[in-house]
Amino acid sequence: MTDATLQRLLDREAVHEVLYTYCRGADRCDPDIIRSAYHADSYDDHGYWKGNGHDFADFLADRLQRANSRTMHSVTNTIMTLEGDLALCESHVLVTLVRRSPPDVVDLMGARYLDRIERRDGLWKIAERTVVLEWRKTETWSDAPPPIPLSDFRQGERGLGDPLYRFLYRGSLRA
Secondary structure (H helix, E strand, C coil): CCHHHHHHHHHHHHHHHHHHHHHHHHHCCCCHHHHHHHEEEEEEEEECCCCEEEHHHHHHHHHHHHEEEEEEEEEEEEEEEEEEEEEEEEEEEEEEEEECCCEEHHHHHHHHEEEEEECCCCCEEEEEEEEEEEEEEEEEEECCCCCCCCCCCCCCCCHHCCCCHHHHHHHCCCC
């Protein structure tokens, strides 16, 4: 493997990490993590928000926290054109939003992120993002008992109470 091929693979992985970091921040409602995925002068067009990515981080974390009890963003099918310090990406995103009100209402969305991700000072971050909505479905979920007990699963939380933070800071989830 040549050095150029290895660098290309490392760059592609770093770009994927930016995409995943954004999703982690959104789902944990952590503006610092969201902000870390954007360059300071970035631009984000999320339909209901058009403006600076760093400002969007605060807006999004607050909006998701207030409107939803749980969220899940999953990025798939990323196609990337990589040229030096520039990556142009199209990624599918599946979003699940469990609404606070009315209770038991869930929004499911399929969209695409069109991202211009740039490496500056050695760091890959989003310089420009446009969200293209493909479909949306709203469902009502019931509290019917599941076929298997779920009480033994660790539950996700917003903020520092989520098991992620304990895992990251202590390296283990065992009590």
